[in-house]
Amino acid sequence: MIGNPVNNAKSVALTEEGLGESERLFNQLFPSPLKQQRLIMKLIYNS
Secondary structure, X not given: OOOOOOOOOOOOOOOHHHHHHHHHHHHHHXXXXXXXXXXXXXXXXXX
């Protein structure tokens, strides 16, 4: 969250590196259902 924006811009520009990093973080925080299922199975069978 930006606490004190300079103006009312509704968009931002990302570099290729920034776009890749944002996609990586999004996928880490919100994995697909298949990835969630694999993680759950891994946790079950490794405990």
